[in-house]
Amino acid sequence: MQPTHKAATLRLYALGLLIVGLCSVFYNAKAGVVGWHPEGKTGLIANGIGALLALIFSVFAARQKGWAHWAGVVLCFLLLIVGFKNGFMTARGVSSGSMEAHLWFKAALLGATAFLSLITMIPLMLYVRHRNPEN
Numbered sequence: 023m024q025p026t027h028k029a030a031t032l033r034l035y036a037l038g039l040l041i042v043g044l045c046s047v048f049y050n051a052k053a054g055v056v057g058w059h060p061e062g063k064t065g066l067i068a069n070g071i072g073a074l075l076a077l078i079f080s081v082f083a084a085r086q087k088g089w090a091h092w093a094g095v096v097l098c099f100l101l102l103i104v105g106f107k108n109g110f111m112t113a114r115g116v117s118s119g120s121m122e123a124h125l126w127f128k129a130a131l132l133g134a135t136a137f138l139s140l141i142t143m144i145p146l147m148l149y150v151r152h153r154n155p156e157n
Contacts, residue, residue, distance in 0.1 A: 028149050032080035032094050035142040036073040039101075042134050043069030051127035065131060072101055091150050098143035105136030 046065030049056055075097055082090035109132030115121035116129065 028091055028094070028146060029080040029084035031142060031145055032076045032083060035094075035098070035138060036076035036080070038138040038142075039069040039073040039076065039135065042131055042138070043067075043073070046128075046131050049127065051124040052122075065128075069135065072097065088153070091146055091153070095143055095146045095150060098139040098146065102136050102139035102143060105132045105134075105139060109133040109136060 043066040046062040046069070047059055049062070050059040076094065079090045079094045079097065083094065109129045112121065112125055112132065113129040116123060116125050
């Protein structure tokens with residue numbers, strides 16, 4: 023596996039995070055309207071920061087800096103844990119009836135973030151493990 027492929031993996035991850043962030047801010051699930059939804063800006067900010075970090079790590083990964091792959095794995099792991107935990111808690115609250123039904127969209131976005139993190143973290147971990155077999 024070439025480091026440039028792993029840099030492309032991080033770039034695609036950044037693109038996916040941006041798409042999820044834009045979905046959170048351009049769809050109002052409460053009203054069912056597509057358009058600017060200022061209450062969803064926290065999703066855009068969080069995923070935008072993650073996307074920016076992934077892009078920065080991809081630049082260093084393309085330059086064959088070993089730490090950039092590890093940093094990508096850590097970023098994916100953190101977003102996987104946060105996305106899964108918050109998505110699960112939101113979905114559980116909605117299904118039990120203690121939260122409003124429109125929050126299913128929020129749970130789906132958090133689940134999408136967790137899924138993107140998982141499918142990005144696996145090839146990065148395999149590359150890091152293949153690169154350093156003594157670990």
